Amino acid sequence: MIKTKFSLLALGFAALVAAAPAQAAGGGKTPERQNWSFAGPFGSFDRAQLQRGFQVYREVCASCHGLQRIAFRNLSDPGGPMFSEAQVKALAAEYKVKDGPNDAGEMYERPGRASDRFPSPFPNEIAAAAALGAVPPDFSVLAKARSYSRGFPLFLIDALPIPGGAYQEHGVDYIVSLLNGYSKPDDPNWNDYFPGNKIGMANPLGDGVVEYTDGSPKTARQYAADVAALMMWTAEPKLEERKQTGLRVMAFLLVFAGLLYYTKKKVWADAH
Ligand code: HEC
Structure with missing residues (x-):
């Protein structure tokens, strides 16, 4: 009886894994993971990258997207x-x-x-929609407002605080993939990663459109990564502080647990 229950469970598990959606919700492709300097418990922003990202924002994106909270x-x-x-x-x-x-x-x-x-480029959303045909979302918290699931069982790993887990960079991964996702030159509104594929924003980037002065590659890929990093910061300006506090709390708990252990040993040493 117990054995059949187990095999049923295993079967159910296998079915779930097999049925795991390879696509993000809404029919866009699942974004690729990037290597972010700010990922993980020891992560911090790459200052030069944030400065370049701001340059991209200002020179390319700011004519349509606001940054109201900053x-x-x-x-x-x-x-x-x-x-x-x-x-x-x-x-x-x-x-x-x-x-x-x-x-x-x-x-x-x-x-x-x-x-x-930052003053917004349009007085309100109606004016933006009238000018562009779609409303460009404000950048302030966009990196946190977008996410995707890698499907079962990977989404479990992404969510749990285990090595390789606690992944919080879905939003920026999506933004990078989206900006690199214009795959049909004859259809400027086709994007592989946008849910439904029809996006109201033509590819804003191209190689060489921003003049970097720090020697970084002047490619659309580099611009996309840099502006996404900036958007992570605008969405969570205290990210570094939060990670440092987390580490300090963990260190404290570790030392405290050690002290408790030795106190307990000492107190109970003569109790036999
Ligand atoms: C000419 C105006 C314009 C420019 C310039 C522009 N965008 Fe957009 N953007 C839009 C519009 C309009 C939308 C809404 C599209 C929709 O909902 O179909 C949008 C949507 C987006 C989205 C959200 C997609 C989603 O999942 O909803 C992101 C991310 C984005 N833009 C990033 C950028 C970045 C980064 C830049 C600069 C490199 C940029 N945009 C430049 C007009 C623009």
């Missing part, structure tokens, strides 16, 4: 791209920010300050 000064915060304060000030001043009302009750535009948030 203030200019965040770009100099520890754990981020860490531009200098002078760079941030100069950058902010290049933007026009709506302010007011003034004494006459009117709104007016002024040059941006470090404390301002």
Whole structure:
């Protein structure tokens, strides 16, 4: 009886594995995994990569995508791209920010300050949709808002805190694959990885469109990885702090467990 139960269980398991969807929800291809400097418990951002990613955002994506939750000064915060304060000030001043009302009750535009948030390229979603045909989502938390499942049983490994598990980079993997996923030159709206394949954004990248000054390859692939890394930071500006705190807590618990063990040994040493 027990034996049949077991084999039934094994059969069910095998069926589940066989039925594991090879595709992400909605019919896009499953994104490829990338090697991220910020993955894993010891991960941290590659400062130069974040700076390059910001350059890509500013020169290519910012005409359509906003970055509402980020203030200019965040770009100099520890754990981020860490531009200098002078760079941030100069950058902010290049933007026009709506302010007011003034004494006459009117709104007016002024040059941006470090404390301002990034002004969005469109006043609202209706204006964006009218201009582009689809609404470009704000970049601030997009890397966390997109995900995919690698199907059973891999999604279990991704979720559990085991070696190779606790994987949190699905969103950025998806963004990289999406940006590299325009596979039909005669159909600018075809994307292998977009759910449903018909995307309202033509390929924004191409080799050589951004002039890097640090010697990194000026390829669409490099731009995609860099801008995705930046989006991971905008979605979680405190990622490095969180990982460091986690490590400190683990170290503390380890030492504390050791102390408890020796205390217990000492207390009970004479108890026989
Ligand atoms: C000409 C305007 C335009 C530019 C430039 C642009 N995008 Fe988009 N983007 C859009 C629109 C419109 C959508 C919404 C598409 C849809 O929902 O079909 C979109 C959607 C996206 C999405 C979300 C896809 C999803 O899963 O919903 C990502 C990620 C993205 N863009 C990244 C980028 C990056 C990175 C850049 C710069 C390298 C960029 N975009 C440049 C217009 C643009």
